[in-house]
Amino acid sequence: MTEQPPAVVSASKLGLTFQTNDGPVQALSNVDLTIGKGEFVSFIGPSGCGKTTLLRVIADLEKATAGAISVNGMTPEQAREKRAYGYVFQAAALFPWRTIERNVALPLEIIGLSQVEQAERIKRTMELVNLSGFEKKYPWQLSGGMQQRASIARALAFDADLLLMDEPFGALDEIVRDHLNEQLLDLWARTNKTICFVTHSIPEAVYLSTRIVVMSPRPGRVTDIIESTLPRERPLDIRETPEFLAIAARVRDGLRAGHSYDD
Amino acid sequence: MDTFRSKIIPVTSILAGVVVLWYVFAVILNAPFQRDLDARAKETPGAVEFIGKTLAQPKPTLPAPHQVAVNFFENTFLRSVTSNRSLVYNAWVTLSSTLLGFAFGTALGIVIAVGIVHVATLDRSLMPWIIASQTIPILAVAPMIIVVLAAIGITGLIPKALISTYLSFFPVAVGMVKGLRSPEIMHLDLMHTYNASASQTFWKLRVPASVPFLFTSMKVAVAASLVGAIVGELPTGAVAGIGAKLLAGAYYSQTIDIWSALVAGSVVAALLVMVVGIAGRLVDRAMGGRPA
Numbered sequence: 001m002t003e004q005p006p007a008v009v010s011a012s013k014l015g016l017t018f019q020t021n022d023g024p025v026q027a028l029s030n031v032d033l034t035i036g037k038g039e040f041v042s043f044i045g046p047s048g049c050g051k052t053t054l055l056r057v058i059a060d061l062e063k064a065t066a067g068a069i070s071v072n073g074m075t076p077e078q079a080r081e082k083r084a085y086g087y088v089f090q091a092a093a094l095f096p097w098r099t100i101e102r103n104v105a106l107p108l109e110i111i112g113l114s115q116v117e118q119a120e121r122i123k124r125t126m127e128l129v130n131l132s133g134f135e136k137k138y139p140w141q142l143s144g145g146m147q148q149r150a151s152i153a154r155a156l157a158f159d160a161d162l163l164l165m166d167e168p169f170g171a172l173d174e175i176v177r178d179h180l181n182e183q184l185l186d187l188w189a190r191t192n193k194t195i196c197f198v199t200h201s202i203p204e205a206v207y208l209s210t211r212i213v214v215m216s217p218r219p220g221r222v223t224d225i226i227e228s229t230l231p232r233e234r235p236l237d238i239r240e241t242p243e244f245l246a247i248a249a250r251v252r253d254g255l256r257a258g259h260s261y262d263d
Numbered sequence: 264m265d266t267f268r269s270k271i272i273p274v275t276s277i278l279a280g281v282v283v284l285w286y287v288f289a290v291i292l293n294a295p296f297q298r299d300l301d302a303r304a305k306e307t308p309g310a311v312e313f314i315g316k317t318l319a320q321p322k323p324t325l326p327a328p329h330q331v332a333v334n335f336f337e338n339t340f341l342r343s344v345t346s347n348r349s350l351v352y353n354a355w356v357t358l359s360s361t362l363l364g365f366a367f368g369t370a371l372g373i374v375i376a377v378g379i380v381h382v383a384t385l386d387r388s389l390m391p392w393i394i395a396s397q398t399i400p401i402l403a404v405a406p407m408i409i410v411v412l413a414a415i416g417i418t419g420l421i422p423k424a425l426i427s428t429y430l431s432f433f434p435v436a437v438g439m440v441k442g443l444r445s446p447e448i449m450h451l452d453l454m455h456t457y458n459a460s461a462s463q464t465f466w467k468l469r470v471p472a473s474v475p476f477l478f479t480s481m482k483v484a485v486a487a488s489l490v491g492a493i494v495g496e497l498p499t500g501a502v503a504g505i506g507a508k509l510l511a512g513a514y515y516s517q518t519i520d521i522w523s524a525l526v527a528g529s530v531v532a533a534l535l536v537m538v539v540g541i542a543g544r545l546v547d548r549a550m551g552g553r554p555a
Contacts, residue, residue, distance in 0.1 A: 061452055080458055087456040093449045097471045097550040106467065110457045138551035 006073055008162055008194045009035040009058055015066030016053060026219035027053045031067070033213065033222065037161070040188055040195045042205035043213045044251060050220020051198045051213075055164050058196065059087050071162070083111060085162040086155030090170055092147035094139040094154075101126070101135035104154045111158055125153040128187055145176040149183075156191070163195045169204070181207055182236055189232065202255075206230075206248045207239055214254035224254035285328050286318070292325040293317040326519045335523040347503055350527045356504040357492045358531055360420050364427020365488040369481060371428060372435025379436070380443040380469070381461075397433050401426065401491065406498035423504075427491035431484035438480025442473025474550065478543030485535045493528060505531070 014031040017024045028050045035041050043051035056062040057069060060076035071079035079085065086107075094103045101122050108118045126132050129149040139147055148168055155163060169177045181204060188195055199205050205212050206228065214224040228247060230238060238244055297317045301308060308316065318327040326334075335350065342349040375393065378385045405426050412422040446468050454464045496506025505528045512521035548554075 059456055061455060080456065083458060085456070087453070089449050089453065091449060093447070093453055095450070095468070095471070097474075097552075099551065107457045109467070110454075110459045110463055138553075140551075140553045 006037075007034045007070075008037050008039075009033065009069070009071055009196070011054075011067065011069040013067035014054075014057070014064050014069050016050075016057060016062060017065050028057070028064070029219035029221045031220075031222050033225075035194060035196065035211075037194055038192050039211060040197065040209050041211045041213060042197045042199055042209040043215060044199055044202065044205045045215030045220075045255065046200065046217055048217040048220070049215040050217070051215050052166050053220060054215075055166050055196060055198050059085060059164050061087075083107075083158055083160055085160045085164050086158065088148075088152055088155045088163070088165040088168045090167045092139065092144075092151040094147055094150060096139055099136050099138055100131065100142070100150050103139070103150060104157050107154060107158045121157050121159070125156045128156060128191070129153045130183065143176075145172050145180060148172065148180065152184075152187075156187075161193055163193050165195065165197045167198050167200065170200070177201075177204070178236060184208065185234055202248050202251050203239055206244060206251060207234060207236075212247075212251055214251060216255070216257075223257060224250075226250055226254065282328050285325075289323065289325045289327045290314055290317045293320055293323045296320070296324065321519075322516050323518055326522050330519050331522045331526060334519045335526050338523060339527070350508075350523065353503055353505055353508050353524070354527050354531050357489070357496065357506065357528075360423035360495065360504075361427055361485075361488045361492040361531075361535070363420060364424035364491055365431050365481075365485050367424060367428040368431030368484055368488060369435050372432040372480070372484070373439055373477075375432065375436040376439030376443055379440050381465075393433060393436060396429070401430060401494055402497075404429070405491075405494050409495065409498060423492050423495035426495040427488035430487040430491040434480040434483040434487065435477070438476045438483075439473055442476025442480075443469045445476065446472045471550065474546060475543075478539065478546065481543075482536050482539050485539050486532050489528065489532050489535060 011031050011033045014028060014033075015026070016028040017026050031050075031054060043054060045051050053062060057064050058071055058076060060080040069076060072082075072084050074082070074084075094100070095106065098106065104122050104125055105118050108121055113121070122135070123132075126135060129152050131146065131149055131153060134142060134146065134150075139150070142150065152165075152168065155165075169180050172180065184195075185208060197205075197208060210228050210232075212226040212228065213222055214226065215221065216223045226247060229243060230247070294313075294317055297313065297320065301313070301316075317323075318330070323330070338348060338350040342351075344351045344355075346352060375389065379389055380386075408425055408429075409422045412418070412425070450468055450472075451464070454468055459467070492504070493506040493509070496504040497510055505524050508524035508527075509521055512518065512524060
């Protein structure tokens with residue numbers, strides 16, 4: 001396949017077992033996955049399938065208990081210490097006491113950039129997510145979609161090549177979500193970043209991705225990996241084409257094969 | 264207009280109710296003594312005259328509101344502020360030790376909270392003692408503090424302020440522990456993804472998140488500080504201060520003086536809580552708080 005080294009993320013036989021009061025829970029089991037530079041990979045599956053957990057393992061927010069994983073050829077911890085990725089959470093998670101531009105500046109302050117450099121990066125990322133003009137606003141003054149865009153700007157601010165997104169548009173209505181999906185593709189095309197994107201929406205996964213990883217629960221595992229045959233240039237109405245529908249059907253079959261809906 | 268309807272009318276109605284009840288009880292409580300006086304003087308006043316006399320005794324069991332009001336007015340506005348009978352002078356004496364104790368208490372409370380949040384051992388060892396400290400009656404502790412400190416030559420403002428500190432550090436410590444632990448998991452995860460140091464997480468996330476908690480607990484603490492300062496004046500035979508006025512009034516059965524000192528104390532308490540509240544709102548505004 002198209003696996004040019006070096007891989008951005010590479011996992012083999014990856015497993016994670018949480019120790020809970022009700023005994024061990026296997027959140028991830030035997031995950032084999034390689035993500036190359038510039039890919040847009042979606043993780044899709046029902047709740048409890050470990051898609052978010054997998055993303056958190058890549059981000060070093062959880063530690064794997066079995067198998068091996070590397071991020072940019074390093075352990076996830078080393079990669080995190082080198083600030084190898086930007087992370088976008090399910091909610092915007094902006095600090096309410098900071099203006100939008102100060103929120104975007106937060107990671108830049110932490111890595112210790114000069115004021116001049118901060119201002120330049122803020123300007124660039126705010127333009128990238130179409131939020132120019134809202135720099136001085138506080139988060140509560142923005143709509144949910146704009147807040148999430150601000151959080152994407154924050155994740156992009158320190159210019160990591162890898163963007164990890166955990167259901168970033170899950171809480172938004174469909175019209176806003178379509179709009180943001182379009183903008184995200186545009187941003188991906190312009191920046192050539194590698195994006196890992198967790199979602200539970202089939203159309204969203206098919207529309208955005210170059211590769212779709214279908215997962216199923218109990219234990220969380222990968223049941224299918226689907227290469228998208230869609231072109232990189234994707235207008236919103238590509239979702240009406242037979243090609244798009246065929247991929248969506250395959251994703252749906254994959255989800256069903258994982259026995260994910262039989263409880 | 265809205266605040267007028269939603270706040271002023273209900274508050275004044277309650278106040279009017281309290282004043283009416285107060286008059287009723289003043290008549291009832293002062294009546295037996297007045298009856299004795301009249302019997303001795305062999306007078307038989309009519310009902311209206313009798314009620315009038317119960318409300319005009321020089322040392323009533325319960326002074327009437329207007330007696331307290333007149334006394335309060337005279338001792339606040341008609342006396343030179345340097346006179347030791349002036350309520351302004353006495354309130355200032357109490358206020359100065361309140362403020363000093365409040366400053367100590369707030370600082371101590373914050374330091375304790377930071378320790379508890381960052382050092383697991385302190386979390387387990389310190390908290391029970393802090394809670395226990397507040398179960399000891401302050402009236403029992405206050406004289407000992409004054410006496411012990413006087414024995415080593417510390418008198419005046421500091422001992423009283425320390426009693427205020429003792430009462431005011433507690434709400435601040437408890438509130439700040441809660442405040443410093445208030446950031447959401449997602450915000451902490453975010454700082455983790457940036458590989459932020461513990462001190463960066465503290466200054467950029469925990470401290471700003473704790474500010475609303477700080478002001479809420481400071482409102483409780485400042486009122487407790489005032490109580491501490493007044494209690495500190497009681498056992499020492501302090502010559503000035505609201506506590507000293509209360510004590511002197513009790514010695515000489517000057518009930519009207521006691522009540523007007525009480526009113527002075529309440530006014531000071533209300534002003535202190537208001538000032539802290541306004542400061543809290545200004546800080547909230549500066550931190551991008553959503554206008555209510």
